[in-house]
Amino acid sequence: MVRRMLVLLVVAGVPVTAQAQLPATGSISVLGDVTADGLTISSATPLNFGILIPGTPTTLNARTSANAGKFDIRGARRAEFTLTLTLPTELRVGIGPLNLPVTFDGTSGCQAPRDNQNSCSTYDPSTVLTARIRNQVAPDNTFFVWLGGTVSPAVGQSPGVYTAVISALVQYTGN
């Protein structure tokens, strides 16, 4: 009887202690889907006509002017895209009556696959530009567009800061 009780006590004691010391382990997964196909258009440089002289038109050359507007387009390698610019006809001071005419001609746009303004090819920015992203990985999967134009202040142009909005739309043609 006593012997039986001793065996039971000894047996009962061992597993509890051993079970409490065992580490427990679990796991989770870390998951992600990689894609290389983000599309983006960025405006790196605004179109800045500088100080104007009333009665004297001022023209910014898209190929040579440091103040020309600039867009960067980045996307999938070799992907063909279109760029559509909605150009204003005037700049205004806020929502008031003061306005300043602006025009764009057949050479007001300039485009190139590399960031080299002096070597870009001019085009009419009022037309849709179709071009292709370079066959390079980021950060060289880029295309560049520069924008110039002409403002014509009147002789009696009122002082003020004249502004406008340029809308630029980019999209792939391959999907």
Added chain:
Amino acid sequence: MTRLLLRLTRATLVACAALLVFPILADAILVAPHALYLSDRQPTGEIFLVNQSDQAEDVTIDVMFGYPESDSTGEMRIRFEPDPGPELPSAAGWLRAFPRRLRVPPGRRQAVRIQATPPAGLPDGEYWSRLVVTSQPARDAALGRGDSVVRAGIVFELRTVTSIAFRKGAVTTGVRVDSARATGTGDSVAVWAALTREGNAAFIGSVSFALVNGAGETLQTWGPSPMAVYYGVNRRFALPIEAVPGGNYTIKLAISTARTDIPANVVLPAPPIEHRIPVTLP
């Protein structure tokens, strides 16, 4: 002289048109993926917006029916139909984006959920839409605080358009070459290819070209480049050539469903096509 002085004085008082007192720094929203595919079994998906600039961007999401087509010059354009008729496979009326308006902090990314709720009884097939993501720098971030100086600038409104397709039931695709011709000039070959889509889903794939001489040797290759045929297109491809002597050659046009920018599990299978086009180089 007095009038000239007055004009110059006025000129100095005239602030720059589009003078930037504050800089607009690299306004840029990256949109990914550029092609989203939903289905009756998976009617929701996500588009990610990544603000790669150093200022907050206000973003608006719109959905509109559109698809690529060729114009008379052989260039591709996206045709938008704001009010598509019932004969057009438009998904724009029953696609929703959540949220539609948001502000993305600099350096951050934001998910936009796209949900399709197609009408009951929609026939099997593929339905199309375009997602228009419009971004502008956030006003208060651009102007700063406690600024008593008059500030001005040109605000650029940037729009990135991606495609969304909804597939219901059995969808198939393919493309056939109706006609093709090539014309050689001194430094390039112009290839015109009339392509028609088959099946009930847009053909999404790639096109490549090879210039082959009479001995069967490949002298130059171009592509593969992404290509889509939604209906019929008459496309012009300009292939620059380098140091190839004049004579008779063959342009091999190859079309396949291979794409590296779209997940393979959403690209519909279709037989590859190879078409040979004779061309004479001067």
Added chain:
Amino acid sequence: MVARWCVVTLVLVFAGQVPELTAQGGGRPPSVRGSQDLTFGLLITGVPTTISRLDAAAAGQFELRGAKNAQITVQLTLPTVMTGPGTVPLEFGPNDGGHGPTATITASQPFDPTQPLSVVLSGNGKYYVFLGATARPAPQTPSGTYGATVSLTMTYVGN
């Protein structure tokens, strides 16, 4: 007589272990359950993506169970990359770990997941660990699905 004293002694020793047994959950075995994967979703090449430890939908989550009020150590085995068609480097920062006695992720306290964590299980024998991270796919990373495994080991250290 001697035998009876042996029995009494053993009973007393056994009884002396009872508080420890009670602290060890009265026999409840320790367990670790991975209750939610750490999910980055879409990763864009060249664009680092961070999942916060406070992100209830995307952060990794573990549920620990064991003896009530037991003192434990937690050790995470963290991968350096996700593997797939290529590899995507992973980073775990000093605040990418979160822990707490409830499943409320926003109430969790930060900790460095690269270091061991010593805590006490709650009064109901539960504890929760949350995990964020940063993935940095290089520009040339091949498209596709990527994955890795995070393991958590829980060890009793006794009272």
